[in-house]
Amino acid sequence: MDFVQIFSLTITQAVGVTALIYLFAAIGLNVQFGYTGLLNFGQVAFVAAGAYAVGVIVLTFDLGLWLAVVVGVVVSTLLALLLGIPTLRLRADYLAIVTIAASELLRLLVRSIAFKDVFGGAQGLNGKLGQEFHDLNPLPADFTLPVLTWSRQDLWVVIVGWSLALLFTLLVWGLVRSPWGRVVKGIREDEDAVVSLGKNVFVYKMQALIIGGGIAAFGGILWAVAKQSVQPDTFQPDFTFFVYTILLLGGAARVFGPIAGTIIFWFLLAGFGELLSSLINNGYIEFLTPTDVGSIRFMLMGLGLMLLMIFRPQGIFGDRRELALDAR
């Protein structure tokens, strides 16, 4: 067995393009759920909004990537308003129901035959989606990495993606340590108390939903640009639940929680997968076939999560003291 290769493949995935997409969604969810306490179960819809903005603007209308980025942010803002205006005045669970329903509704809408000309139906939109971005790639043409297995194109995506992710993390850090952050944390703790102190909680919740959705939309934009393809069925509700997993793993309401959670989640998921594949291919495990690996790694992941919740319920970086307060 080639352990160096297993490790290299694992690391490549742990900080790679797919992980980055989840990271953006998790940074956004941290603002919404971690700090403000909004139960947004439709985070995938914001990612889809970003991805489809690129697909539609670039492929369907041929208007270029940079406009697509702007449209992605605008569309995710509109989506937040659409979801938030009817629900944010109601109890927390309404938002949860509406967001998960809306995310499925949107997916079915973009994959429907009726809008095939615009959204590409079940096949989605495939083609030269991020040309302007890839044209800016400064890396030398004959570029190869040691250990890591990114192509020149992927590495460019990863570099820009991580820079953006750090920038958003910095933005979140700035927001949550400010008086604005104090208000949203107060809303998470007890909305009525914050209202009684004269704050318009609806506005703050809306802002948190928009900001978190906008950050997630960048995950979608990155997705379209990196994979040169936007497909409706990648935006299933389970995406959102993996993002929650990531957030809880790293520790909700921790500035670096999403980054830690993403890397750990993908390191474990990819690590299990690569190790298992290798064991099967080398004949150490005979009752499984390589096609089983995909689902088994999620089972192992689930087991790992259960253990984490039992032994470290506050997440890797969470504060146990805070958790103890809930029991009072």
Added chain:
Amino acid sequence: MPAKTDHMATGHAAAVEALRDVPQVPGAPKPDPVVIADHVSRQFGGLKAVDVAHVEIQRGAITALIGPNGAGKTTLFNLLTGFDKPDTGTWTFNDKSVAGTAPHRLARMGMVRTFQLTKALSRMSVIDNMLLGAHGQSGERVLNALVPFTWRGQERANRERAMVLLERFNLHEKIDDFAGSLSGGQRKLLEMARALMVGPEIVMLDEPMAGVNPALTQSLLGHIKNIREEGTTVLFVEHDMDMVHDISDWVIVMAQGQIIAEGPPDAVMKNEQVIEAYLGSRHGSSLTDDGASLTPDAQGVNS
């Protein structure tokens, strides 16, 4: 900030003086009312929880709102402060009609309430709880939030104000503790201090003393009197008659949603109707005589 009326001094003496000639009947008109409510009613299913024909709250006085469990005191608080919507009724705050006004607006206008079930923001520090009460913070605007120098100075000033209040309420050694780690009584204190941080013109306290130990109660009473001396109107719900007797300038009694009596504490506690409402039958003595204070036995502390 409390609006002081020029023609009248503030404080106990002034309040007593102002209320001296007020008739001792339900819905009595006051010389300088800060809140006036008319025909406010709220029904839950078949139960009329609140049905107040008319009530006025005198500015600058401490008014106690008393009544047996389930009388509708908390519901009336909820209605007046906009946290609940009445079925009928109008009311004014500083002569401005405020029926239907959003609760956060009313708080900003100077009508601030606390909750019977304490709402400490558990996973936030005591000082953050306090700072949340401060008004007009530029750092609470999302764009300014990212530019600390636009709010640092204000933050420092608010912090100083919070420290003064926390010291008054004996919480100054707890500033960096999580509010959730405070005891039940300390949370009551924090909630009251936080409400004062808003700079209210009228502060409405729903059982501020519940679960606070007797020694601290005394100092709390002192604080409430101080608030009045500074010109703030206080309306509070309390079950302990000795306490009501000690600090209130005026007492309003509710039973089954209606106001059944009003008057200075001495007179109200001798009122037959009030005694009857509390005890459900005729009872010979005044409410605070022979140590039989009317704190209900099953009076729950906060949850």
